[in-house]
Amino acid sequence: MKILQLISISLLTMFILMKLNVININLKYHILHYLLNASLLLTFFSIIFPLVSYIKLKRMNVNKTQFLNDILREIDPNQNVEIFITDKFMKNNAAVLYRRNQPVIVCGDGLVNSLSREQLKFLIAHEYYHIKKNHMLKNILSFIFVLAGVPILLLTISPYLISLTSLFTTLIISFILYVSSFTLHFVFSQRRELSADRFASSFVGKECAKETLSILQEQKLVPEKSYSLFETHPSIKKRIENIS
Numbered sequence: 001m002k003i004l005q006l007i008s009i010s011l012l013t014m015f016i017l018m019k020l021n022v023i024n025i026n027l028k029y030h031i032l033h034y035l036l037n038a039s040l041l042l043t044f045f046s047i048i049f050p051l052v053s054y055i056k057l058k059r060m061n062v063n064k065t066q067f068l069n070d071i072l073r074e075i076d077p078n079q080n081v082e083i084f085i086t087d088k089f090m091k092n093n094a095a096v097l098y099r100r101n102q103p104v105i106v107c108g109d110g111l112v113n114s115l116s117r118e119q120l121k122f123l124i125a126h127e128y129y130h131i132k133k134n135h136m137l138k139n140i141l142s143f144i145f146v147l148a149g150v151p152i153l154l155l156t157i158s159p160y161l162i163s164l165t166s167l168f169t170t171l172i173i174s175f176i177l178y179v180s181s182f183t184l185h186f187v188f189s190q191r192r193e194l195s196a197d198r199f200a201s202s203f204v205g206k207e208c209a210k211e212t213l214s215i216l217q218e219q220k221l222v223p224e225k226s227y228s229l230f231e232t233h234p235s236i237k238k239r240i241e242n243i244s
Contacts, residue, residue: 001046001101004137008042015039031152038148045140050098057099060086062106068124071117072105075125075203076132083124085109093222094123096130103131114219118204119212125200135192139232142185150181183230190234194242201243209243 015036017023027035062084072083083105091110096103105127112120130136154174161170201209216222217236234242 001050001098004042004046005101008039008046012036012039012043028155030155034148034152034155038144041144041147042140045144050101053098054100056089057084057097057104057106060084060088060090060106062086068107068112068120071121071124072128074121075128079128079132081105081128081131083107085112092219094127096127096136103136105131115212115215118208119215122200122204122209122212125203126196129196129199130192133192133195135196138192139185139189142188146178146181146185150178154178186230186232189232190238193233194239197239197243206243210240213240213243 014023015032018025018027018032019036063086064082065085068083068085072079072081081104082099082102085107087109090106091108092114094105094107094111097106098104105124107120107124111123115123154177158170158174161173165173197209197213204212213236222233222236
């Protein structure tokens with residue numbers, strides 16, 4: 001995270017100086033605009049988000065428990081991830097947050113009290129896999145690419161497309177490409193969730209994994225939407241089918 005913070009600040013500084021004409025590099029105005037937006041988003045996610053996450057952890061009054069640490073050690077004895085329990089804000093949920101630029105797992109006490117040890121192991125393994133595979137960073141970079149990278153690409157190729165076809169056709173192609181890239185962002189985000197489920201089920205078995213997801217659905221411990229194409233998480237039904 002520290003390397004990403006250094007990169008984001010350096011890029012943001014450079015693009016601001018270019019915007020103010022302090023640094024003169026021959027870039028089109030619109031491309032510079034999107035590059036500046038990308039660096040702003042990267043700075044927000046690499047610096048502001050961990051800071052807000054740290055403040056949120058403070059307000060949650062989180063505590064360590066040997067019980068959850070033991071479960072995490074069973075999943076990976078060599079990991080150095082911290083895990084906490086809280087009775088505030090996210091009582092019925094589990095998530096990855098940041099503490100001093102390091103990802104940590106936080107479990108709500110309502111969730112801990114609602115599930116068995118093996119069911120908790122499934123959820124903890126799921127969150128640990130996100131940390132292990134840097135899924136949060138991948139989602140952030142993917143989102144920034146859709147918001148800034150794709151428009152830059154379209155601005156670059158649009159003059160060539162117009163020369164080959166027409167303005168109307170170019171607009172249609174650009175629209176399709178942008179919507180497709182936006183859709184792919186959510187598709188890959190959901191795939192990461194499904195891969196985390198498969199990883200977690202390898203520790204507890206498929207039946208326990210499906211049972212855990214069913215409990216989350218029945219007790220409404222996770223938000224569930226009937227249409228999940230533009231959601232970062234797939235539906236519980238799809239997650240259960242993925243494990244089967």
